[in-house]
Amino acid sequence: MPFAASRYTARVNVRNFSIIAHVDHGKSTLADRIMERLGAMGERDKRDQTLDTLELERERGITIKSTPVRLTYVRPPQEDGTGGESYTFNLIDTPGHVDFNYEVSRSLAACEGVLLLVDASQGVEAQTIVNAYLAIDSNLEIIPVINKIDLPAADPEGAAQELEDVIGIPAESAVFASGKSGIGITEILEAIVDRIPPPPGDPEAPLKALIFDSFYDAYQGVILFVRVLEGTLTPKQPIMLFNSGKTFDVDKLGTFTPGLIVSDSLPAGAVGWVAAGIKDIHDAQVGDTLTQKDRPTPEPFPGFKPAQPVVFSGLYPTDTEDYRKMRDALEKLKLNDAAFTFEPETSEALGFGFRCGFLGLLHAEIIQERLEREYDLDLIATAPAVVYRISLTNGTIFETQNPAEFPTRDRISATEEPYIKLSIMLPEEHVGPVMQLLQERRGSMITMNYVGKRVELLYEVPFAEILYDFHDRLKSISRGYASMDYEQIGYRDGDLRKVDIMVNNEIVDALAVIVHEDKAYGIGRKIVDKMAEVIPRQMFPVPVQATIGGKIIARATVKAYRKDVLAKCYGGDISRKKKLLNKQKKGRARMKQIGTVEVPQEAFLAVLSTDE
Template identity: 50%
Template sequence: MTELKYKRNFCITAHIDHGKSTLADRLIQKAKIVDDRQMKNQILDNMDIERERGITIKSQAVTIPYKAKDGHDYELNFVDTPGHVDFSYEVSRAIASCEGALLLIDATQGVESQTVSNLYMAMEHDLTIVPVINKIDLASADVESVKKQIDHDLGLESSEAQLVSAKTGEGIDDLLEAIVTKFPPPKGDVNAPLQALIFDCHYDEYRGVVVHLRVMEGRVKTGDIIRFMSNNTDYKVEQVGVFKIKYEETGVLEAGDVGYIIAGIKTVSDVSVGDTITLASKPAASPLPGFKEVKPVVFSSIYPIDSNDYEELKAAMEKLKLNDASLIYEKDNSLALGNGFRCGFLGLLHLEIIQERLERDFDQIVIFTAPSVKYKVKIPGHEEIFVDNPADYPEGKIESSQEPYIKASIITPAEYLGSIMELCCLKRGTQKNMQYLDEKRVELTYEMPLSEVLFDFYDKLKSYSRGYASFDYEVIDYRPTDLIKIDILINSKPVDALAQLCYRPSAVERAKVVCERLKGEIARQQFKVAIQGAIGSQIIARETVNPVRKDVLAKCYGGDVTRKRKLLEKQKAGKKRMLMAGNVELPQSAFLAVLKEKEDS
């Protein structure tokens, strides 16, 4: 085994699109742990969605051997982290498993909001931070300006910054040397009771759950009985090793090592990211700090397009759950759409990813209902209840209601300041801070309801700022709100799948939008179709789909007007009977159109 002083554990944190996965590719290529034939871009991103969108969803790890200029062989354990705000807890656990962090900054974009929040997260865990300026090969790179931002915005030494181009490989040798010289070696006692931090896990269909861990104290070897400290379950270790893209079995992991264990665990939900592993025979006195249960913040129902596909969707959800412990779901039923599932997600990106994976990996074309957040509702004489589904909203008098609020941090060029402040005000935001980072960029801090961010906020922010503004948020607390339930009625019958919970002052606008969209999607019938938005028994919006009319006068060539009137009266009476018995078929596109409109509105 490599001595502790020749090990380095580090991660790369960055804002989205600053080149984290590309830099990881170059480090792996330099170490020659993958031969050139098998090398491909974003090698640590396993999913197609990760490659296409250029994002990292699951954190990965890899052990890189490196011979330094001092002649010693070093073992560099690199933990790749997701970049998106939805996965910030995974990022925090990956950071906790390292001693050093490369803070990657795009030479063309400069310091952005998640760069700042990742810096604070790394500082909370007392990591040694080395700033890295990437994309120096681009014509629009402004290295001097970025160096000033590192000094001014981040409070780091810009003279320490490493200049690299992850695309061309320029500066990678110096960066590897900096990892060895600037990051401290891990600490830990091999003979102490085992304490290992789980920073990720994934499901392998042949081996079960592969647990990614960093050993803080002690050692774990094949054959040991290990215990998860959050739920006190025991497993026998079948395989121990390190990641070199593929699994490389070592038989033992000691204090300071990053690697994996396989122990016959059946589902990913049995393993909690952030949990501590110890030995059943000699348990540690206390778990490592920082563990928390990941709670979903966005809720939506999923239904198959064809109700006969329910069993297939159920099987697909079970397989997805194997790979994604943060996906929470339970059975749900709708009169309009049949059987489905009510799901909880970490955020909107997480929802999109689940939708894409259902479509790609399992060929399931599904309908998602409008995303909602979890509200607190107090009914007179009862306990406070949580409501995330409009169907569960209590009828009758509500004493009070509360909704989750977020603290949003936005960094934008100063020229777009006015329109972004206007957007935040429209979204019921309260400004808490405004700070000029330099003469061109401003950092805004707002507190606003999470429900306002679910629809179109991110898209509008990008369009108002021509793509330059960056956005980061964290959920802070619950605050009072005026909550109501909007029902959508088709010919006086409520459609449960279109109901939604909404802030009262924006209810009329929301209902109008839904009615307008439905009018464009519902086919004309032989009778008039009324589409209404209602709060209780009060109608707040209405659209009408006019009927198609058969030409009953076609056979009347002239003659007395009373003949024509008689035929028209007969048609009118027939249409009345049809309206009483007529049910309107809602096409699946109507549900999708309503959601789409709310995103565009």
């Protein structure tokens, strides 16, 4: 079988790898240099962060989506007479932020090895450790790269030693490089060839391909990003999606450069894309296995553990007519981001919208911005909340993140809130202020470790406490040197309360919040004061109150417009003035009984915005 043999030889010269690191350690810049060296970027295409295709990624300088690209490396002649062989590299650039960890885990499933980047001036950071263990758990070959060695504050040997001390990767195996100036790129390419194994898999076996990403194209339907594990994908081939059992015929397939390039086949070990006329976005689930219809693989690839959203927020279109357009946009975004969830909800104040689930605050911010930019929507986002667990007196237990579903106190037997294990890496001089901040956020210390010249703090903290301004406060206290990472560790008992906001003695449902009892007064006070500022004045005083179970804990008053009824009284007896003032008072009381207060949308925006 000469055809199979030649295909197998081609696969021996294939290397599938990802670049993983902490935020800002130079993944996308290093990817640029590798692409430049291998001739994948013409002079006209040259730009920074080539693999960051979203406008939002380029603006913020962060990677949000994993992006694959196929490159060709011809090995230079070696002293021993070898060299000249051609290798195909499938490179996947990944995000570094903790909120996009799910993207990283999906990319690693399509690889045999990784480049683990460490900034020579910053050393090992919180997310470096998490990503390294993700690669170790996936049994991938790790090539440590000490990046940015040309910076004035760089300490490459120290960073390599820190990597060995913290993660156990030998310091002598590290490659020293600079993604900016191109130092060490040849050594990295040689290490990829020598250390990362070729992909396994028999091209003649029944087809088995893992879907690791997808997006929606208006003309071709759903485009699947696949890693072929066994068999060969060809055009016109009848395929089946393992989970749904739906069948399609392959229309086109190909590789990434990083644009979509059409090719005639994808053999075992290849990373590429497939268009098969899939119109319904629910048919193509990330993590599903693609197989041949008439010769299916006996068992699917294990796929991915579905990502569970941990932060929830309501998204409402400011124009109610955009509701359907928003639903279509959310469905298309979900296809491209499997960690995002949504379900319809209504609010008396804001109308029809969706309760959306995210992996973190940055994830929520990015989704909202993508909806506004890519789908031309104008949105209101309610304040983010975590999922609480409530035990009722009748023995039932349920979970909720929506204050509207929070039961009355007499029906609750216990309430629990989610906790996280928070790891913070920072210089020693900032430890005191950061520990004070964690104490304010109801954190309890587990341990403190010295890692080289820096300190790692491990704390258990209620997740709700780090949702708002924690990251900003941490960065400002540590002058930008602290880095954080967290993982969920389950639920703990917490004394939770629902704070209702009343305007003119009527409850406004959209403003209710679930908070810990210790923070209830402070948050109630903040919302009440903010509302009193933004609600327009009426002809009568308007009370704004924060209540817990009918008990008022904070109050502010929107003062009434004052008509000067004493203007015509020049002197004379005081009783005449009192008579006019009493008459005005009665009129106001009557007006208050029949008057209603319209709360403008700007008031909701001011209070519900995540900045507050």
